Amino acid sequence: EAAVTQSPRSKVAVTGGKVTLSCHQTNNHDYMYWYRQDTGHGLRLIHYSYVADSTEKGDIPDGYKASRPSQENFSLILELASLSQTAVYFCASSEQNYEQYFGPGTRLTVL
Amino acid sequence: GQQVQQSPASLVLQEGENAELQCNFSSTATQLQWFYQRPGGSLVSLLYNPSGTKHTGRLTSTTVTKERRSSLHISSSQITDSGTYFCAPSNTGYQNFYFGKGTSLTVIP
Numbered sequence: 001e002a003a004v005t006q007s008p009r010s011k012v013a014v015t016g017g018k019v020t021l022s023c024h025q026t027n028n029h030d031y032m033y034w035y036r037q038d039t040g041h042g043l044r045l046i047h048y049s050y051v052a053d054s055t056e057k058g059d060i061p062d063g064y065k066a067s068r069p070s071q072e073n074f075s076l077i078l079e080l081a082s083l084s085q086t087a088v089y090f091c092a093s094s095e096q097n098y099e100q101y102f103g104p105g106t107r108l109t110v111l
Numbered sequence: 112g113q114q115v116q117q118s119p120a121s122l123v124l125q126e127g128e129n130a131e132l133q134c135n136f137s138s139t140a141t142q143l144q145w146f147y148q149r150p151g152g153s154l155v156s157l158l159y160n161p162s163g164t165k166h167t168g169r170l171t172s173t174t175v176t177k178e179r180r181s182s183l184h185i186s187s188s189q190i191t192d193s194g195t196y197f198c199a200p201s202n203t204g205y206q207n208f209y210f211g212k213g214t215s216l217t218v219i220p
Contacts, residue, residue, distance in 0.1 A: 041212055041213075042210030043154075043199075043210040059207065090153070099142075099156050100144065100156070102154040103153065
């Protein structure tokens with residue numbers, strides 16, 4: 001059974017609208033991450049969290065908020081979606097200093 | 112941060128040939144992971160190898176921490192190995208894995 005799940009798997013949003021991407025893990029990991037992947041590129045870290053009710057900025061946090069209400073759940077929030085945020089978003093979890101496990105990804109298209 | 116360079120950018124092999132993928136990074140890394148991604152697919156962790164040599168199946172990774180480089184060797188390539196391979200090192204004290212642009216591997220019959 002998949003240990004990191006994401007919802008929705010795909011979404012079409014309108015410019016200026018609010019988008020919430022959800023991630024759930026059953027690995028009992030402390031760390032969770034949100035990355036985005038643009039076509040033909042690797043992943044870039046948006047936000048991460050190492051404990052519930054706390055989030056940290058990654059390399060590209062502008063335009064994104066994150067929420068970690070519990071150890072298992074981590075959300076990525078786009079308050080005002082823009083065209084440039086069209087991408088595939090991946091959630092991951094890990095223990096500190098150990099390998100990361102990724103979810104299946106969410107394909108977001110902003111029109 | 113980290114600058115990660117992967118080479119070659121793309122590679123075409125005949126089934127049964129071996130592949131050697133290279134990864135060079137700009138700063139000391141205490142963690143390093145190799146991932147595999149099918150087109151449009153999720154990332155699959157292949158090897159977690161911050162230093163030394165690790166094997167799993169037909170895959171061998173060698174990371175030389177002091178020289179800031181890692182390699183992934185795929186032996187006896189199969190058509191199902193086709194996809195993109197990413198190297199992702201992480202710096203001391205951080206949990207940010209920096210991804211290269213990947214090596215696109217195509218294995219043909």
